[in-house]
């Protein structure tokens with residue numbers, strides 16, 4: 355079940371403190387592209403600033419882990435005042451391990467939040483941290499991504515991945 359997320363939600367802002375409490379999660383590793391912003395966009399997705407504040411108030415630790423380059427990730431991370439790891443090489447475990455260390459959390463209390471099954475979810479399940487899959491904000495236009503998304507749709511069907519009820 356390496357490709358099946360523990361939790362599936364539509365948007366990052368659908369992650370509530372009560373869901374996190376239910377799954378015993380105190381730390382979130384956040385993807386950027388199509389999770390917090392559109393692919394390579396610098397604009398915060400709707401409601402993100404309020405959601406970040408809610409997480410802060412709830413004592414949830416946050417860190418960005420992106421496969422993108424520093425020059426893409428750093429300005430966005432600065433905008434929302436979060437630490438980040440760029441060139442994260444997801445789904446390989448190294449970035450996740452560094453992130454958990456930086457968050458000073460434990461694997462069982464940490465979740466990865468992202469939009470891609472073959473990077474975010476696969477790497478998270480491999481390390482046995484919790485996995486929260488989101489619907490991508492806006493589908494990418496490139497051929498490579500269109501193929502990836504088509505394969506993902508197959509995985510959604512096979513594992514009957516549907517939005518998790520609170």
Ligand SMILES: [Mg+2]
Pocket residue numbers: 385386387388389468469470
């Ligand atoms: Mg992404």
